[in-house]
Amino acid sequence: METKKMALSCEQLYEIWSSEPELLVVLDSREKELFNKGHIPGATHITTNEVKNTLLKIGEKLAVIICNDNDKEKLLTELSPFNNFMFLHECKRWDILQLPIVEKSIDDINKNLINKGHKMNSNSIFFQLFEPESSTYTYIIGDSKTKEAAIIDPVMETLDRDIKFIKELDLKLLYVLDTHVHADHITAAGEMRKQTGAKTAVSLHSKVECVDLLLEDGQELKLGDKTIKAITTPGHTNSCMSFYFEGKVFTGDTLLIRGSGRTDFQQGSSENLYHSVHNKLYLLPDETVVYPAHDYRGFTSSTIALEKKFNPRLGVGKSIDDFTKIMNELKLPYPKKIDVSLPANLKCGFMKESRVLHPQNVDGIPEVTNEDVYKNKTQIRLIDVRRPDEFNGEYGHIEGAELVTLGEELTNWLSKNDKNQEIAFICRSGGRSGNATLESLKLGFTKTVNMTGGMIMWNEKKLPTIR
Ligand code: FE
Numbered sequence: 343m344e345t346k347k348m349a350l351s352c353e354q355l356y357e358i359w360s361s362e363p364e365l366l367v368v369l370d371s372r373e374k375e376l377f378n379k380g381h382i383p384g385a386t387h388i389t390t391n392e393v394k395n396t397l398l399k400i401g402e403k404l405a406v407i408i409c410n411d412n413d414k415e416k417l418l419t420e421l422s423p424f425n426n427f428m429f430l431h432e433c434k435r436w437d438i439l440q441l442p443i444v445e446k447s448i449d450d451i452n453k454n455l456i457n458k459g460h461k462m463n464s465n466s467i468f469f470q471l472f473e474p475e476s477s478t479y480t481y482i483i484g485d486s487k488t489k490e491a492a493i494i495d496p497v498m499e500t501l502d503r504d505i506k507f508i509k510e511l512d513l514k515l516l517y518v519l520d521t522h523v524h525a526d527h528i529t530a531a532g533e534m535r536k537q538t539g540a541k542t543a544v545s546l547h548s549k550v551e552c553v554d555l556l557l558e559d560g561q562e563l564k565l566g567d568k569t570i571k572a573i574t575t576p577g578h579t580n581s582c583m584s585f586y587f588e589g590k591v592f593t594g595d596t597l598l599i600r601g602s603g604r605t606d607f608q609q610g611s612s613e614n615l616y617h618s619v620h621n622k623l624y625l626l627p628d629e630t631v632v633y634p635a636h637d638y639r640g641f642t643s644s645t646i647a648l649e650k651k652f653n654p655r656l657g658v659g660k661s662i663d664d665f666t667k668i669m670n671e672l673k674l675p676y677p678k679k680i681d682v683s684l685p686a687n688l689k690c691g692f693m694k695e696s697r698v699l700h701p702q703n704v705d706g707i708p709e710v711t712n713e714d715v716y717k718n719k720t721q722i723r724l725i726d727v728r729r730p731d732e733f734n735g736e737y738g739h740i741e742g743a744e745l746v747t748l749g750e751e752l753t754n755w756l757s758k759n760d761k762n763q764e765i766a767f768i769c770r771s772g773g774r775s776g777n778a779t780l781e782s783l784k785l786g787f788t789k790t791v792n793m794t795g796g797m798i799m800w801n802e803k804k805l806p807t808i809r
Pocket of ligand 1: 522523524525526578595603
């Protein structure tokens with residue numbers, strides 16, 4: 343790529359940096375004191391001697407170099423064989439982003455918060471709820487005029503409490519948002535949707551198939567005349583999302599109070615988390631109130647300004663290398679509930695596999711159509727309960743069906759088989775298979791159904807039969 347002669351303006355470069363920061367490497371070779379006073383979020387501090395080696399290592403990326411004027415000539419000569427870099431000249435837009443918060447005294451920060459922090463619309467609803475076993479915060483936000491609301495990160499253990507609370511407040515729950523696919527607790531999203539009709543939403547990158555909305559960066563959801571803005575903040579997991587609403591940001595496990603989420607599993611990446619915090623969350627107004635998904639020390643909220651100044655991992659002045667080193671040295675234990683939570687959360691919190699078939703209850707017996715069985719026959723077990731002569735007789739049988747005749751043979755079979763498997767019982771016209779279904783349900787089977795109309799109807803519909 344012929345980048346050296348490319349006439350990228352400061353604005354264009356800024357656009358790339360703010361939308362696709364992974365394409366750029368920002369190298370700041372000014373004195374360390376200047377760097378610490380303020381630098382572009384995500385920039386790495388290096389000495390002028392290290393620039394050349396860094397350019398050799400960055401592959402396809404483009405380096406943006408910030409240096410003192412008197413170093414520029416020397417660097418230009420030294421870097422003449424390279425074409426993967428640009429100097430950043432005066433650029434007012436980036437100057438604003440130089441995060442001078444480290445230099446600000448706590449009095450300045452407080453003054454700023456007092457002056458601006460309570461400009462939030464007083465018509466907004468906000469509640470912070472806590473689940474003690476996983477130390478998870480659940481949030482309810484909304485618009486008090488229309489009573490439209492959303493819940494963020496609901497936990498299965500506190501589902502009933504939260505539903506009751508929403509009813510007491512007479513809220514119309516429109517959205518159930520998960521900041522990411524949690525490893526430490528099971529989401530109540532699916533159950534909440536079932537009980538309230540709210541839409542479930544999670545990041546597009548989560549690969550959760552059962553949700554209603556897969557959110558993209560910048561996507562907006564309305565609650566009355568107020569807006570929830572989704573901000574993708576990968577790093578803790580690749581599908582982490584933060585939500586901005588009325589002067590508050592719900593940061594999930596990306597930015598915690600004086601900490602950050604771990605980055606050692608679920609496609610975690612220290613580099614991505616650092617970029618998410620410095621290039622996205624830290625660009626929010628300093629007085630934005632930070633509400634994380636967890637706290638283990640009793641904090642309930644923070645602000646962007648306070649995290650910039652005091653976060654020991656991600657405070658301004660900490661480089662990406664500092665952060666990566668800290669994260670690599672954490673050596674955290676494997677989360678207790680991950681083996682249960684992840685598979686369940688990928689199914690919106692439903693513990694059991696959802697059914698393949700679509701039964702309707704007819705006189706206490708779950709019944710399915712021939713078509714439903716035909717479409718899904720390879721994913722379920724087909725148990726034909728007729729006699730052997732019928733199985734191979736006039737109406738034939740369905741491919742893959744197993745012959746287990748109703749009576750002693752079936753009772754025996756049921757006593758030995760897994761009660762959670764999905765089974766469709768089949769007979770000639772649906773009578774004997776109905777009895778088989780009832781018998782299985784009495785014995786504790788949870789997903790057994792009767793195929794309506796049996797093999798007679800199957801043949802009438804000219805579905806494929808083996809004779
Ligand atoms: Fe998490």
